[in-house]
Amino acid sequence: MAPPTAQPEKRPQSRQAARAQTESAILTAAQTVFAEAGFGGATMQMIADLAGLPKANLHYYYATKEDLYRHVVQDIFEIWLDAAASFDHAPDPATGIGGYIDAKMEISRRHPNGSKVWASEVMHGAPVIQDYLESTLRDWTDGRIAVIQKWIDAGQMAPISPRHLLYMLWATTQHYADFGHQVQTLNGGKPLSKAEWQTAKDTVKQIILRGIRAA
Amino acid sequence: MAPPTAQPEKRPQSRQAARAQTESAILTAAQTVFAEAGFGGATMQMIADLAGLPKANLHYYYATKEDLYRHVVQDIFEIWLDAAASFDHAPDPATGIGGYIDAKMEISRRHPNGSKVWASEVMHGAPVIQDYLESTLRDWTDGRIAVIQKWIDAGQMAPISPRHLLYMLWATTQHYADFGHQVQTLNGGKPLSKAEWQTAKDTVKQIILRGIRAA
DNA sequence: GTCTATATTTCGATAGAC
């Protein structure tokens, strides 16, 4: 799987800090293992080994495997929503959508495992976070659709379906995380360099921004 | 999971036909179960129940769970490659890439489970089909990149990175299969209607074809 | 709070009658 990592430093500290540190180590290890093996393929033993803890300690902090998984998925969802900031208060589509692409591509680069856990959860019918899809995500989506529609009505961009544009933004940016292994294999087996990431970002932005600009 | 389905009809027929029918029923059930539960989450019992067969019969046709899974993934890969036909011998980018988008969107609509199994396999590091990525897929990709580059050199489209354009095509079209559950939830819980599928197709084609056309 | 040892369940795979 991967070598043990993220051992919490053993400095004298408050119990609260120790607890927070252990929880964080467990969550980080869990995110990696769930991303690499899926929920069904992941075992508590793998997560414990990666976190450098006995298996029983995981059950002390999180009652069940599903409980731990739920926390991992929720953490990821927070990160998704934060990228929305780029969208709001933007004066025009190029700024708003271009900034959103930048933010989402950066998340794919820095949190590929989180993206994979989310993708896996949704692909399997969202058994754990269905309520989030129906409440928070739906509200967020409706809000962004309204923003895009206003741009269209103002003649600032072409009259395309805002909803499907959003899906395109999610798909293209998350592809570099979810299918990162395939991208790397087709890149000669080497991870994308800084320049190659920039090319990816520029290509996505150029095609989409040119694709939606007013005729 | 899902109600049993795809019982082979019990007509008098040759042994070969009976075998082919049973194998097909197993593969269809396996594709559904692997898509819904992932490799680790799937059990031979689930697949057997869905196929309407005793669990032992699965091991008669496929020695191990991994052997069965391998066949499912290979079947999907064939379908991907067939969509390449739209690409070749096209006189211009709009025809070639537009046709490819149509073909891939149609695959997402008709074979969402296959797409999910492929996505899951790649997300987990392609443990089973890594050799396909490094041989067949790499060759296919290099060939398509050459075609696109020729269009660019001929001034028929904008000078964007052909490789990342391909990734965009894969991402946007497969999103409607892999994230179909999310798309359906954001569609009010109802599957996309025929008209909504057409809107999705048109939006993807319009944005990408406008995004790459020569300036 | 942490750890070792173990109970309990579940799953992949097989044996063997038909």
Add this chain to the structure above:
DNA sequence: GTCTATCGAAATATAGAC
């Protein structure tokens, strides 16, 4: 080729000493 019954391995979860 098909099925019932079962083995053996592996995983989740817990008990209980420290």
